[in-house]
Amino acid sequence: MSVLVLCERRSDGIDEPSLQALAFARALYPGTSVHALACGVAADEVAPLLGAYGVETLHVAEHEVFDTYAPHAVARAAVELAGRLRLHALLAGGSEQGNEVVARVGALLDLPFAANCVAAEAGPPLRVTRVRWGGSLLEEALLHAELALLTVAPHAVAAQETNDGPAAVERFAPALDDADLLVRVRERARAAGGGVTLADAKVVVSAGRGAGSAEGFAPVEELAALLGGAVGCSRAVTMAGWRPHTDQVGQTGTKIAPELYIACGISGATQHMAGCKGAKRILAINTDPDAPILESADYAVIGDLHDVVPAIAAAIRAARNEKAGAE
């Protein structure tokens, strides 16, 4: 018996969630041989990397459709491969793509699928703990299936290197029909501007309903610009139409991972906190010293954002002028 981990490529190799899924799979089935499936990758580049993360055999699916993202074709390839291997489980990272592809595998095989697991105990039946409500709640569940399908919630486990040699490579050309090829990325539209994106920003400055209006975000924008960061907001703000949804931090918005998250006038509802768990540090600016966000924050300033934020901006400019003067 063995496990199969679907590995998502990234420009410089394999994405982090896939590597975490590998670690999760090895911990779940110690000693079982670990197979990986990667589509449209350069095998010689990826095999050493995956080998180092414990993959015995790397299966590379080859087809022109894999030049781009084609989730249904990936699922077809996985199903074909699963038919050849005797598998306990098929896993992927809990990224958007990972969840989508494993869901498609579940549909093709008519098997249950547990998304975003943080823990599992081998069965049968496999017992999983999975994330719900964007992380505000965990569910313990049994997965009743010969072949367990699951994805691993991001950061549930850390990727773990094993120092093994390169994975053995097996190439195959999956049988794909026209319908399988239909769903594929036709073009890739780059975002205009090239400003800092919310997901990648090192600093995110965000505000909630307390901003009062679309215009109320001016000091927040100024501070973000001064720090080279991005502007975020709560769901109430996007629902009010003050900011575009792309600025929304939270369960149904963007999940951020900055060095510093400056949350202004944000109380800390569960849905919002689900989006900023990845922040290394949180500075809360809030009129209420007992607001829930202070239980997750590292630093706090008690006060109204309309008073505090402009003062910080002014102090930053002053500090920079001083530095510039000193140099």
Next chain:
Amino acid sequence: MRILVAVKRVPMTGGTIVLTPDARAIATQHLGFTISPHEECAVEEAVRLVEREGGESVVLTLGPPEAEEQLRDAMAVGIDRAIHLVTDEEEWDGQATAGAIVEAVRAEEASSGPFDLLLFGNESADAGGYQVGVRVAHALGLPCVTGLKGIEVRGRLVRCEQEVPGGRDVFEVPLPALLTVKEGLNLPRYPSVPGRMRARQRPIARHEPQRPPARLEKLRFVVPEGERKEAEILGRGPEAAPKVVELLDQLGLLR
């Protein structure tokens, strides 16, 4: 165009989630309910498409009798009619949900003609299973594109946009198709008073599907222990600014 939108009734949770004594559900006696956020956008999109292209929109849900509220919510913003797959309070897993929806869609198409578009949420706010739409599409033999923040119908083709780091991936599939969408696709409208009043008159077809045994069987919920921090208070009001700058400097964020 004929469009089906599938929605789910979910509680509007507050700051703290409280469980029922058996830990198998969220205690909702104080909570209101809503359509799961992604699906609110699906509803809005369906209404806009029918406003533009003509045709009919149908909202479908699988849930307890109270889920009628969400069907009325959808009809209040312009959906024409509703199908309610009435269940008991027990939660259905993704496979079971998809199975019941597939059956209902087939019955609906048999009586009223095929749908051009089926819109689902990418994942529900509560269960986060990421699979019902995908399963329904497969069972109905429809192409399926997920996680969309842009939909544009061009004749018998639909152009779909997915947000990815650094930009958007564009798909294009022929109709009929099943698309799953995410919040941010559009800004859903609020219902108007006439809309609310019309919604009360619009028809709801009810069916009571049988729940198959769960294959992803929920045992219980656990509220994760959040890491409680004691925030360091840097100060009060604008006077705290120098301390904040000091912190930014320490973190190397001033340059």
Next chain:
Amino acid sequence: MSSLPPRARAVVIGAGIVGSSVAYHLCRLGWDGVVLLDKGPLPNPGGSTGHASNFIFPVDHSKEMTQLTLDSVRQYEELGVFTRSGGIEVARTEERMQELTRRIASAKAWGVEPVSLLSPAEVKELVPYLDERVILGGFFTPGVGVVDSLQAGTLMRERMVAAGGLVVSPRTEVVGIEVERGRIRAVRTTAGDVETPVLVVACGVWSPRLARMAGASIPLTPAVHQMIDIGPVPRFERCTRAIEFPIVRDMDRNMYERQDGTSLEIGSYAHRPILHDPDEIPSLEEAALSPTELPFTQEDFAPQLEDALELMPEIVGDESVGIKYAINGLLSLTPDGMPILGETPEVRGLWSAAAVWVKEGPGVGRAVAEWMVEGESEIDLHSSDVSRFHEHQKTRSHVKARAAEGFNKTYGIVHPFEQWSSNREVRLSPFYERERELGAVFFEAAGWERPQWYESNASLLEEYGDRVTRREAEWDARWWSPIINAEHLAMRDRAAIFDLSAFAIFDVTGPGALDTLQQVSLRQMDVPLGRVVYTPWLTPSGGFRSDLTIMRLGDEHFRVVTGGAHGMADRKWLSDHLPENGSAQLADLTSAWCTLGLWGPRARDILASLTSDDVSHEGFPFATCRTIEVGPLRVLASRISYVGDLGWELYVPIEQGARLWDLVWEAGRPHGLVAAGIGVYGTTGRLEKCYRAYGAELESEYTVVEAGMAPPRVKDEDFVGKEAHLRHREEEPAAILCTLTVDDHASASGVRRYPLGREPILTRAGEPIVDAKGRRSYVTSAGAGPSVGKHILMAYLPPEQAVVGQELAVEYFGERYPVTVAVAGSTPLFDPENSRIRA
């Protein structure tokens, strides 16, 4: 985290508008070391203040509420958080148009001006988005406005924190209240314990829970008020201020509509009563919005949408205007619709400032603080007194039943004598079955069922023919019967018996009993055994606290008899004045004794036929009491009268009451005895005799001198209010209580009208009458005087108007009726020599 001082002068729980205001005024009145707690954050701790619609319509039929509201408006204005918008109560029915004229009258009676009636077109001019075809008119109060109640609370707290008298501690939850020997000792909180002699519960919908911690009762229930907010409204696009159009109350639909920025807010009291339990309110953490903003229940609001659409189709019918916010907001309801204020009767030092809405919040804060610091408030709060409740009125069942019944009357047309229909037949006198057989129509008093009149006396109508006035207008005749007047005449001619079991009866005994009663009573209480004394009880400033009778039954034994409605408050007042050393005890015998009144010229003959004891005038003088034998019963007979005729109050233990009734009834039949209701006892009988009633004529705002009840000399012993009373006797009274009669009842349509009380007294030219203390003249009581053939009104008038023969007017349903001062002072209109009671 907040840190609390270990000791405080007073701790106020709840930092909504009410608690903030109480704390503010306590500090203003000089208390130092006041602590204000709230379990929620500031400035919005999550109670009802935070989601209030924040508008204020000052006019109410209740004088007490109007005064509290007017004071609140003054305070909000002083704080700079009041925005005048004007407000219009619109009528969809003819009956409502009538009611609006009655509201105009109340506005004039309480001094809220200007107000006016508007035609539909005039309403449309002020509120252009309203469909004037739906309405018949409107009642316009330009002084209506909206307030920022959260900001008001913040300013109040900030001022007193800055002044140094106040410590504010948010996010501090009370976990226990320590009571020692019936007094508050300390409050335990999540931020530490505070020793305090005074604790104020200003916790809105949570108040019952806090009171229970101390073993007291604040009988209110959280109830849902549904509210939606729709917008953005194109017409309001350019509105820069929160409110630029008058607020509309759609009275007949129990709804209101107000512009709020670019939105229109629609609120309703029309839906089914949705009552909650204080223990079921979610915590701050669990609540999705705030603990008092519960999920909206769509189906309850559906009819209201249609009503709103009908009234304001331009906005409500606009497809582009969305429902942006909808809540089931919690507010507090009480069994009688009034706030719950004052020190609880159960625990000394535990004060309630609950069931208060934003419109009266600051006024209540000031009044309660005055009451705490000075022993009384400038505004008479007897209708809001927490100690007014009888035990059965504190039950969940009663509170819920009455709150549910009252909810849909929030904007209702409520007749002044309207009876409750829920939770009746709680207290039944031993005469009840006899009364039912006689066709009694029961009114409720303090939970007791009391006959108002007897249908079986309809035959008397024929006997008295034209001497009994019929009322032609349905409103005047509602909750009324001409039989009352016929019973009255039968009493004056022969005799009548009355069920007076609703009296509250307290025995005060022990070596300190006399001193105790001297201390609270204006009149001399050191009287011979067997004397009955009618006496006012005064407030420290010499206003009326109560009026009642006290029998001296022994050297150290007194029996206090007072009206049921106010009995519980009297009991608290009395027990508050018991000596600390325990030398006097108070026993509540209300449920041990029943009372049968027997009055009329034949009363003596009837009683004499039942007893061998001497009941002659000489043998049993007026204002004395003694135990006599009536058949097999020992009866405490007290020769006094509130109807102005010869007779007695007869007291027996409750289980013997039915027998007493039967004996008197049988003995009385040959004398033409009738059973008469409270319609005679409480209105016609006393008004002819110019007897005053507590709560009507007698209030803390008026003095004994003004009421014409000053004794010839003041006793030497000290008593509450003595100093003030002595001063009042030296001053020229600002007003004199007068009895007036209506000269002409004919309205413009020819229908004869009969004012029922609380109407403004005006000059014949229609000008309001204001005394030197700024008080308006209004009808304190009104009713028929069958024996004098007049409709009688009582009113306080300034001395220059208080002249017999002075011609004035009363405004009733929009018309003025001529009245004339018949008596200035307390000389009875009927039998001025009092020969009857002294017969």
